[in-house]
Amino acid sequence: MISKREANLLRSVTETSLAFYLWIGALSCVALWGLYAYIHQIRTGLIVTGMRDQNSWGMYITDFVFFIGISHAGTLISAVLRVTNAGWRRPITRLAEGITVFALCIGGPMVIIDMGRPDRMFYLFYHGRIQSPIFWDVLGVSTYLTGCIIYLYVPMIPDLAFLAQREEFGQRRRRFYRALSLGWTGSVEEQHLLEKCISVLAIFIIPLAISVHTVVSWIFAMTLRPGWNSSIYGPYFVVGAIYSGAAGVVLSMYILWRVFHLEDYLEPIHFRNLGLLLLAFCLIYLYFNINEYLTTGYKVQGPEKLLVHGLFFGSFSTLFWTVQSMVIIVPFILMTAVLALKPLRRFTPSVLAVASFLIVVGAWAKRYLIIIPTLATPYLPNPKLPYDWLHYRPTWVEWSITAAATAVFLLIYSLFASIFPMVSIWETREDDAAREAAHAMAAPPQPAPQGLGTIRPWSK
Amino acid sequence: MSISRRGFMQGTGGALVASLAAAKETAAQIFHHELPARSVAPTNQKWVMVIDLTKCDGCEDCTRACIAMHFAPPMQEWIRVYEVEDNPAAGPYFLARPCMQCDNPPCVRGCPVGATFKRTDGIVIMDQDRCIGCRNCMAQCPYSARSFNWAEPPHTREELSVPYSTDYNYPHRKGVVEKCIFCPHLLRAGKLPACAAKCTMGAIYFGNEYEDAVTNSKGETIQFSKVTERGASFRLLEELGTSPRVYYLPSANRKYPGPNELKEKEAAEKKL
Ligand code: SF4
Ligand code: SF4
Numbered sequence: 001m002i003s004k005r006e007a008n009l010l011r012s013v014t015e016t017s018l019a020f021y022l023w024i025g026a027l028s029c030v031a032l033w034g035l036y037a038y039i040h041q042i043r044t045g046l047i048v049t050g051m052r053d054q055n056s057w058g059m060y061i062t063d064f065v066f067f068i069g070i071s072h073a074g075t076l077i078s079a080v081l082r083v084t085n086a087g088w089r090r091p092i093t094r095l096a097e098g099i100t101v102f103a104l105c106i107g108g109p110m111v112i113i114d115m116g117r118p119d120r121m122f123y124l125f126y127h128g129r130i131q132s133p134i135f136w137d138v139l140g141v142s143t144y145l146t147g148c149i150i151y152l153y154v155p156m157i158p159d160l161a162f163l164a165q166r167e168e169f170g171q172r173r174r175r176f177y178r179a180l181s182l183g184w185t186g187s188v189e190e191q192h193l194l195e196k197c198i199s200v201l202a203i204f205i206i207p208l209a210i211s212v213h214t215v216v217s218w219i220f221a222m223t224l225r226p227g228w229n230s231s232i233y234g235p236y237f238v239v240g241a242i243y244s245g246a247a248g249v250v251l252s253m254y255i256l257w258r259v260f261h262l263e264d265y266l267e268p269i270h271f272r273n274l275g276l277l278l279l280a281f282c283l284i285y286l287y288f289n290i291n292e293y294l295t296t297g298y299k300v301q302g303p304e305k306l307l308v309h310g311l312f313f314g315s316f317s318t319l320f321w322t323v324q325s326m327v328i329i330v331p332f333i334l335m336t337a338v339l340a341l342k343p344l345r346r347f348t349p350s351v352l353a354v355a356s357f358l359i360v361v362g363a364w365a366k367r368y369l370i371i372i373p374t375l376a377t378p379y380l381p382n383p384k385l386p387y388d389w390l391h392y393r394p395t396w397v398e399w400s401i402t403a404a405a406t407a408v409f410l411l412i413y414s415l416f417a418s419i420f421p422m423v424s425i426w427e428t429r430e431d432d433a434a435r436e437a438a439h440a441m442a443a444p445p446q447p448a449p450q451g452l453g454t455i456r457p458w459s460k
Numbered sequence: 461m462s463i464s465r466r467g468f469m470q471g472t473g474g475a476l477v478a479s480l481a482a483a484k485e486t487a488a489q490i491f492h493h494e495l496p497a498r499s500v501a502p503t504n505q506k507w508v509m510v511i512d513l514t515k516c517d518g519c520e521d522c523t524r525a526c527i528a529m530h531f532a533p534p535m536q537e538w539i540r541v542y543e544v545e546d547n548p549a550a551g552p553y554f555l556a557r558p559c560m561q562c563d564n565p566p567c568v569r570g571c572p573v574g575a576t577f578k579r580t581d582g583i584v585i586m587d588q589d590r591c592i593g594c595r596n597c598m599a600q601c602p603y604s605a606r607s608f609n610w611a612e613p614p615h616t617r618e619e620l621s622v623p624y625s626t627d628y629n630y631p632h633r634k635g636v637v638e639k640c641i642f643c644p645h646l647l648r649a650g651k652l653p654a655c656a657a658k659c660t661m662g663a664i665y666f667g668n669e670y671e672d673a674v675t676n677s678k679g680e681t682i683q684f685s686k687v688t689e690r691g692a693s694f695r696l697l698e699e700l701g702t703s704p705r706v707y708y709l710p711s712a713n714r715k716y717p718g719p720n721e722l723k724e725k726e727a728a729e730k731k732l
Binding site: 044045046047049051052053054056057111114115116117120121123124127128129130131132133134135138219220222223224225375378379380381382383384385389 | 486535536537540542557566569570571572573574575590591592593594595596598599600602603604606607608609610611612634635636637697700702
């Protein structure tokens with residue numbers, strides 16, 4: 001027996017429209033084009049990219065840092081919301097956790113795409129050296145990915161069991177759901193176990209997420225390069241990651257909301273609360289940026305002087321100032337406007353979506369600005385190299401592979417959304433119950449009752 | 461299952477000791493260099509290079525000799541000559557920069573697979589059979605001493621005639637990192653590295669720190685400890701703590717015209 005809301009929710013899983021096929025087809029084309037570019041790169045060598053001896057890393061590493069950053073969307077936010085027992089999290093946790101898992105699936109391989117000898121990637125395991133930041137990344141990202149897959153999967157089990165019973169699916173598909181649901185029957189004991197499992201996972205995932213992005217930043221901070229040689233990089237990257245990740249959640253929430261008409265689940269309160277979170281991170285990120293650039297810019301010396309000069313006034317300045325306003329200033333103004341001014345409040349979802357879009361795109365450019373200018377200003381630049389060996393400019397191969405990475409991300413996400421419900425059914429049911437109870441008592445909405453999926457130790 | 465207090469204490473204590481030992485071991489791994497068997501070289505050798513900047517006229521003979529000896533791929537200079545002007549009053553001088561074979565090498569620290577490692581004779585060697593091409597070492601090296609084979613390097617029959625060895629680092633291949641390695645195969649034969657041997661000005665001295673003597677292409681041998689002790693020598697970007705094994709004698713006053721000055725002089729003479 002399901003309510004009308006749930007039938008609506010299941011539509012995304014049961015019905016596939018022509019538009020969906022077109023969308024999948026278009027994404028697959030981009031992905032295949034990227035595959036072609038990669039094959040070309042493997043055959044010809046990394047010479048087909050814009051990277052050269054001086055700018056020895058480029059867009060691939062930018063993509064890597066970006067996707068790992070976006071991956072903080074989910075798990076971290078949903079884990080924090082679970083641990084703090086924020087009732088409004090329920091409809092958004094799964095779509096956030098999905099972003100995490102798929103962004104990690106894309107981010108991790110970017111390092112392999114960047115390698116000169118991808119055929120030797122398993123050397124990272126045979127010959128791995130614990131002293132190398134690259135190795136920390138391999139360990140960190142793979143642990144995190146495993147953790148996040150479990151964390152996405154476990155809270156989905158009751159829904160899978162529910163789906164396995166739906167008549168509208170074919171036999172094969174129901175068998176698939178049943179196998180995945182691990183024979184869930186919904187007994188009190190099982191629910192208790194699930195609840196325990198989710199709370200343990202939520203707590204473990206938080207330090208994991210923070211440490212992963214910290215070690216990503218350490219690839220840079222463990223070098224002696226001007227600009228990277230900084231002790232603030234860990235928290236700076238973590239905050240940037242959460243910021244861009246939260247923006248990713250808002251954006252995908254908005255899109256799913258529009259595409260699947262989830263008005264019953266995603267309400268203004270969700271946008272508003274996430275908007276406040278985003279605004280807070282915007283300010284923290286602003287603080288880190290000021291701290292980072294003011295401390296290097298104030299005492300300008302040696303190669304750092306060149307770097308800061310290049311960023312502020314030189315060849316990177318247009319990009320630098322555009323990105324800073326795109327990531328921080330414009331979103332800040334937009335978000336403050338809709339969150340603070342009553343008459344503008346009804347535009348909250350769409351304005352937040354615009355701000356989030358700016359943040360996500362800007363976050364990518366920001367990673368680029370962290371990586372490229374530093375490589376372009378080494379201690380001993382080689383003046384004898386030709387112009388294009390000294391100035392990094394991404395080639396069509398790098399653009400294609402980056403576009404394909406984004407396309408594959410969207411592709412997996414869309415396919416996932418067409419197989420599994422993106423809003424947790426069993427968790428929002430409790431929400432329903434709570435709402436009805438609240439209505440019945442004609443009292444202001446109360447937090448959801450302590451039931452499944454809540455964390456006991458922290459709840460009062 | 462019930463656990464006695466004693467058992468619990470013992471268990472916790474044991475776990476604590478074990479995790480402390482593990483942490484100590486990890487820290488030791490991270491902060492000290494491990495010495496795999498392949499890094500062991502004759503123990504009575506520790507190579508150093510001394511470059512006398514007073515003598516260097518910027519002719520790049522060393523660079524050419526190095527490229528010829530190692531068949532270095534195009535665009536790569538394992539030893540590169542910079543024209544430096546750190547103070548406008550003193551005028552420019554020339555500075556040849558090989559790999560510094562740092563004693564505290566950031567590149568070795570950062571390599572995830574041990575493809576570049578420190579040998580007991582002081583050489584930071586490069587194993588292209590192991591390199592995965594991640595280029596972390598290039599990001600780590602503050603001296604821009606490393607190059608990457610972005611494409612398949614052009615080959616010659618001579619280069620391909622020998623099997624690959626870390627000692628001379630060819631035949632070359634794409635997707636791995638290249639750098640100066642102080643020519644270990646020449647050292648084993650008792651010769652100077654290619655750059656030092658071909659330096660017409662005799663500016664590059666090379667030798668064994670344990671023998672305390674460094675020799676240049678003209679057969680002049682000087683006492684290593686004396687030149688460095690005098691406080692006369694410096695190492696490049698010493699403040700970064702990389703402890704380079706290449707020492708420079710400052711260019712007190714350059715005695716020879718540089719290549720551009722030579723050209724100008726010739727042009728002026730032609731005009732006359
Ligand atoms: S100069 Fe660069 S490549 Fe050579 S040992 Fe030092 S850090 Fe490594
Ligand atoms: S490029 Fe090769 S030598 Fe350099 S860090 Fe990576 S694996 Fe090691």
